[in-house]
Amino acid sequence: MKKRLLLSIFALLSFILTSQAQEKGSSDLSVNIGFATSTELSNLFTDILVSGLTGNQIKTGDIKAGPTLGITYRYAIANRWMVQADGFYQKMSQDIYVNNTKEGKANYTYITVGLGTDYRYISTNFFQMYSGVAVGYTSENIKNSGAQNSANGDGFINYQVNALGFRVGKSFAAFAELGFGYKGIVNTGVSYQF
Structure with a gap:
């Protein structure tokens, strides 16, 4: 009895792991929100550089960075292998100090468009796990x-490097990605596969 149960569980898991949810020719459209982006890091590096080059005469403070919001379209060019195009929007602001006197506020708007690819290690009808890379212009x-x-x-x-992404659901699903780049260290949202 135990052998049959174990064999049944093994057969079911094998079927789930080998079934293809992302077949060649399928598409995925997602709405994203990301946090802690490479754009924020670039802005911070520029502030440190300016402060250092001016002998601390020009500094910034009270830096506020909103989340990055985006849309991603993916197309499966082969089973489990997708190419993508995306667009992201992010706002930031910071106070500007000259000789320790507040001179005003800088408001930044960033728009990023990117192209990339990802590969699905696990691609079932309900669960997908993947990694990917993208390059963009901000x-x-x-x-x-x-x-x-x-x-x-x-x-x-x-750029964006997704070390690990998870998608849970069928046609409509939630996803989360961990990586670094213009989508953020954490990027999450909902997607529709068709």
Whole structure:
């Protein structure tokens, strides 16, 4: 009796792990929210550099970074292998100090578009586990209040490395990704596969 039960459980697990949810030609559309992005790190590095180069005459404080919000479209070019295109939006703000006197506030808007790929290690009808990479371009818009003029925002190359992603559900599902880049250290949301 125990052998039959163990054999049945093993057969069921084997079927689940070998069934394909992401077959060639299928699509996935997701709405994302991410936290702790590479864009925030880039902004922080720039602040440290400016502060150091000006001998602490120009500094920033009260830095606020909102979550990054985005949409991702994925297409399966082979079983378990998907390519993606996405777009993300993020706002940040910080106070600007010149010679320890508050001069105003800088408001940043970042828009990132990216292309990437991911591979599904486990791809069942209800559960998927995957990793992936993407490269993107981030456009920056800066508006200053106060005495200083608004600087022209520059764009820069950005990236995303998803060390581990999980998707739980059938056609409509929730997902979470852990990695680093323009989507954040933690990126989560809902997706629809069709």
